[in-house]
Amino acid sequence: MRSRQGPRRQGRGGVGWLVVVLLCAGTALACAPVRPEQRAILADRIMQFGASGRARAALEHALENREGSSGGGAVEGGGCGCN
Amino acid sequence: MQLSGPRPGLAALAFGAAVSLGSGSSDAQVAELDMSTQVFHEPSASSRMTVYTPEVALSATPYEGFRVSASYQADVVTGASEAVKAGPLLSNVPDIVSRASVQDFRHVASGGVALEREHARLSASYTYGTENDYRSNAISVAAGTDFWQRNTDVELGYSHGFDEVCTLAQRNLPATLRQGLDSSEQCFTPEPRVEALDISLDNFRLAWTQTWTPVLTTQLVFSGGLQHGFLGNPYRQVVIGPSGQAAQENHPDDRRRAAVALGLKYYARGLKTALGAYARAYRDSWEVQSLTTELSLERYLSGWLSLYAHGRAYVQSGASFWSDDYTGGEPSYGPRGQYWSGDRELSPLSTLLAGARLDATWRAAGGGRYGGVLHELRAHLGFDVLKTVLTDFTWAGRRPDDTLVLLPSLGASGTF
Numbered sequence: 001m002r003s004r005q006g007p008r009r010q011g012r013g014g015v016g017w018l019v020v021v022l023l024c025a026g027t028a029l030a031c032a033p034v035r036p037e038q039r040a041i042l043a044d045r046i047m048q049f050g051a052s053g054r055a056r057a058a059l060e061h062a063l064e065n066r067e068g069s070s071g072g073g074a075v076e077g078g079g080c081g082c083n
Numbered sequence: 084m085q086l087s088g089p090r091p092g093l094a095a096l097a098f099g100a101a102v103s104l105g106s107g108s109s110d111a112q113v114a115e116l117d118m119s120t121q122v123f124h125e126p127s128a129s130s131r132m133t134v135y136t137p138e139v140a141l142s143a144t145p146y147e148g149f150r151v152s153a154s155y156q157a158d159v160v161t162g163a164s165e166a167v168k169a170g171p172l173l174s175n176v177p178d179i180v181s182r183a184s185v186q187d188f189r190h191v192a193s194g195g196v197a198l199e200r201e202h203a204r205l206s207a208s209y210t211y212g213t214e215n216d217y218r219s220n221a222i223s224v225a226a227g228t229d230f231w232q233r234n235t236d237v238e239l240g241y242s243h244g245f246d247e248v249c250t251l252a253q254r255n256l257p258a259t260l261r262q263g264l265d266s267s268e269q270c271f272t273p274e275p276r277v278e279a280l281d282i283s284l285d286n287f288r289l290a291w292t293q294t295w296t297p298v299l300t301t302q303l304v305f306s307g308g309l310q311h312g313f314l315g316n317p318y319r320q321v322v323i324g325p326s327g328q329a330a331q332e333n334h335p336d337d338r339r340r341a342a343v344a345l346g347l348k349y350y351a352r353g354l355k356t357a358l359g360a361y362a363r364a365y366r367d368s369w370e371v372q373s374l375t376t377e378l379s380l381e382r383y384l385s386g387w388l389s390l391y392a393h394g395r396a397y398v399q400s401g402a403s404f405w406s407d408d409y410t411g412g413e414p415s416y417g418p419r420g421q422y423w424s425g426d427r428e429l430s431p432l433s434t435l436l437a438g439a440r441l442d443a444t445w446r447a448a449g450g451g452r453y454g455g456v457l458h459e460l461r462a463h464l465g466f467d468v469l470k471t472v473l474t475d476f477t478w479a480g481r482r483p484d485d486t487l488v489l490l491p492s493l494g495a496s497g498t499f
Contacts, residue, residue, distance in 0.1 A: 033234045034296060034297050039294075040297075047357050054140065059121075059467060059490065062121070062134075068399050068432075069342065071341070
């Protein structure tokens with residue numbers, strides 16, 4: 001059992017570094033920002049995560065009663081910079 | 084909808100405060116009232132489980148950047164669920180799988196505050212839930228900030244729950260001799276027949292939302308959870324002996340859960356439609372692993388009416404200790420360690436969900452108010468269908484028929 005866990009831990013570490021590299025690359029790319037006057041579409045409700053939060057929460061409540069997993073749901077607000 | 088118990092009074096107080104603050108004289112004041120209901124219905128001959136979930140929420144912004152909110156939600160549950168779970172090796176024993184009728188009323192009251200500044204926000208809330216056999220308390224806090232011209236947003240959240248579940252007072256007995264709770268009567272009373280067991284819940288969340296182009300945005304969410312305490316169903320019994328001996332479901336006392344999810348929204352100008360994609364990977368210390376994918380679209384049918392449609396697919400493995408029959412030998416059936424479960428949500432399964440929702444929004448022209456009261460009125464009407472495909476789970480060898488759920492929903496909200 002132990003001999004199997006060694007390579008698995010290394011594999012997880014590799015995935016962790018890949019995530020970090022992707023985060024850094026993504027953030028670097030984001031340095032060419034979308035300007036405020038370009039946000040008309042992003043500011044619309046249909047382009048925002050969690051905009052229908054209450055309806056979605058009710059649906060997630062039902063799903064959690066029929067599935068063994070939870071978490072990772074959309075977070076309301078953020079990112080649109082609509083104001 | 085009447086609040087019961089002493090602690091919902093706190094939420095009622097917050098509710099009252101929200102109303103009074105919302106009716107102050109500040110120009111910044113905005114109040115929003117939201118009412119909705121969802122129905123969960125299994126059109127099955129054996130269970131006919133139906134849950135009505137009405138909810139009312141009120142939020143007010145008495146001062147610029149300061150918001151208070153309160154909500155009340157109920158679950159009205161009627162139906163039947165399996166009280167004793169057996170596997171296929173006992174399929175020749177009549178009525179080995181028994182069902183019990185379920186009738187419960189769950190109340191959940193919540194109150195919170197939020198502070199918002201130009202590039203930062205803080206929020207905190209408290210939630211209290213009560214039902215005949217379960218009580219829950221949860222404190223949640225979250226902090227978020229945006230930077231790089233608002234193109235990047237990061238939010239960190241944490242919540243702690245301290246719950247209690249009612250069960251028979253039998254912790255001094257070996258797990259194989261413990262019996263399921265037969266009724267919620269006498270729960271949370273000094274009666275020695277029953278006792279309340281603690282459950283603690285800790286949840287963490289880190290979300291990164293990134294705008295890439297004027298029509299593309301993504302959100303990456305890491306979440307984790309720690310659960311400790313009595314994590315089974317106090318009513319459910321599982322047949323663990325070939326002669327039909329049943330014992331209360333016995334789950335590990337700890338569960339560590341982790342999920343990573345990536346969401347994407349893209350506006351297709353040619354179609355005038357917002358397209359969404361979502362994927363989530365999940366794993367926990369009970370060795371339940373799952374993958375979720377979802378596609379969605381949303382577009383305006385007119386200036387005030389939009390249509391949202393989505394499809395979702397989910398697949399999971401079973402928990403390491405889950406077996407459809409704890410009375411048989413390896414490898415197909417038989418015990419897997421020191422625990423036993425009759426919970427179908429811990430068995431290998433997949434689900435398919437499809438649904439649609441219409442959202443209508445009416446705004447008063449020129450910043451005015453409808454009837455001198457409402458700035459904006461919104462309503463939604465939705466319908467979802469959820470189908471579960473149970474890979475291994477049976478009722479003593481028979482496939483359950485309660486695997487289809489209908490989820491109609493309706494709601495309206497107004498901004499004052």
